[in-house]
Amino acid sequence: MGEISDGRNRILTIGVAVARSGRLASLGDPLDFVTGLLEPRLAVLGPTGYRIRLAARDTRSSADGARQAVQELAQDENAKIILTLAGTEVLPAVADTCEAIGVPCLSSTFPWQVYYYGRAADDDHPFDWTYHFCWGLDDIAGTFADLWERVGGSQQTVGCLWNDGPQGTWSRHPQRGFAPAARARGHRLLEPAPYREPAAELDGHVAAFRDAEIGIVTSAATGRDLALFRARAGEAGWQPRLITCSRWLAYPPSVTSSGRSPAQAGVATLVYxxxxxxxxxSFDGTTTAELAEAYEQRTGRQWLQPLGLAYALFEVATHALTAADDPADRRCVADALGRTRLDTISGPLDWTAGPVPNVATVALAGGQWQQGTRHDYELTVVTSGQVDGLPVGGDLVSAYT
Known part of the structure; x- marks a missing residue:
């Protein structure tokens, strides 16, 4: 496909692969919102002589849909770079397709070890086209260890509720996972056999934790499986003092239609x-508070953690197009991504610093879903962790008070 022009400027297209149907549709809301918010602004923020346009395709919450979305964005829309967020199967499918056909890709909300090593890169063979920014499994372990030590001191025994999918498998990875980083902090992990997701029953895990007198449980479970675990624990007459969980908890829980508390209530999680x-x-000085307020005003829904990462995708993409030696050449855009250092609404991002090629890191703090004042439950920052200047909003409390 040839270059597009509006008569005055050549057009640079940023492609957006986003779930708008299927089971991950709600996870696509932040990226969809930011796409609509920034589209008119980005038109005038490109390199001299160019105008930026956005084109989106629905991944349909599946790997096949993701691959088709990338093909359409690359071929039909002539996208110079493709952006995406979220989805254990969808995000790698977007990135792998971009890598295969030679289109720059930028993604987030996926621990970097899973993104990098899980897609068969290694320290000697990085990716050519695909770039990512996120925290690592080791960062999650460090954040959770901070929380465990707040309730029980050093050298805790922690029960691990792992599934047999990518989340559990990578959490257990002996070199690059969550587990070795947690053990390096002096904590002992009790790891029953992983369960098949979605869980049919978790009685064995409950019994193992109860019998070992475990006070802290950690997991990467879905909200559904976490609810099942908590229900079975209650039926067994046992409850941990604290649950830490890294998956799905970026999205606000609410009171169920039956009036029961959601599975995430009182659960501690990562804050990014x-x-x-x-x-x-980096566009116009918009603050994090202003972005969150814009989302709530326009959608009538509670702000979401991925909003900041979704916004930063466009900041980095626009920067790369502007910094590229030839913004119409995809190879030049990919090279510009690899040398990007930029202060964004999600914090400073630096692809020249590692930890591996193709990856920039995001700082983590620790938080907990507590009953709120404006919303049923609000994410309270209980430890600032790696984030300089982040105020702490409250104390860590027992999940069962």
Whole structure:
């Protein structure tokens, strides 16, 4: 496909692969919102002589849909770079397809070890076209260890509720997972056999933790499986003092239609973006608080952590197009991504610093879903962790008070 022009400027297209149907549709909301928010602004922010346009395709919450979305964005829309967020199967499918056909890709919300090593890169053979920013499994372990030590001191025994999918498998990885980083902090992990997702029953895990007098449980379970675990624990007359969980908990829980508390209530989790983070947009100085407020005003829904990462995708993509030696050449755009250093609304991102080629890291803090004032449950920052200048909003409390 030839270059597109509006008569005055050549057009640079940023492609967006986003779930708008299927089981991950709600996970696509932040990226869909930011796409609509920034589309008119980005038109005038490109390199001299160019205008930026956005084109989106629905991944349909599946790997096949993701591959088709990339093909359409690359071929039909002539996208110079493709952006995506979220999905254990979808995100790698987007990135792998971009790598295969030679289109720059930028993604987030996926622990970097899973993104990098899980897609068969290694320290000697990095990717040519695909770039990512996120936290690592080791960062999650360090954040959770901070929380465990707040309730029980050093050298805790922690029960691990792992599934047999990518989340559990990579959490257990002996060199690059969550588990070795947690053990390096002096904690002992009790790891029953992983369960098949979705879980049919978790009685064996409950019994193992109860019999070992475990006070802390950690997991990467879905909300559904976490609810099942908590229900079975209650039926067995046992409850941990604290649950830490890294998956699905970026999205606000709410009281169920039956009036029962959601599975996430009182659960501690990682915090990577809030309206209180001390960051601003590289476009126009928009603050984290202003972005969160815009989302709530326009959608009528509670702000979401992935909003900041979704916004930063466009910041980095626009920067790469502007910094590229030839913004119409995909190879030049990919090279520009690899040398990007940029302060964004999600914090400073630096692809020249590693930890591996193709990856920049995001700082983590620790939080907990507690009953709120404006919403049923609000994410309370209980430890600032790696984030300089992030205010702490409350104390860590027992999940069962």
């Amino acid at each position: 973006w809030t309206p209180s983070h001390p960051y601003r947009s």
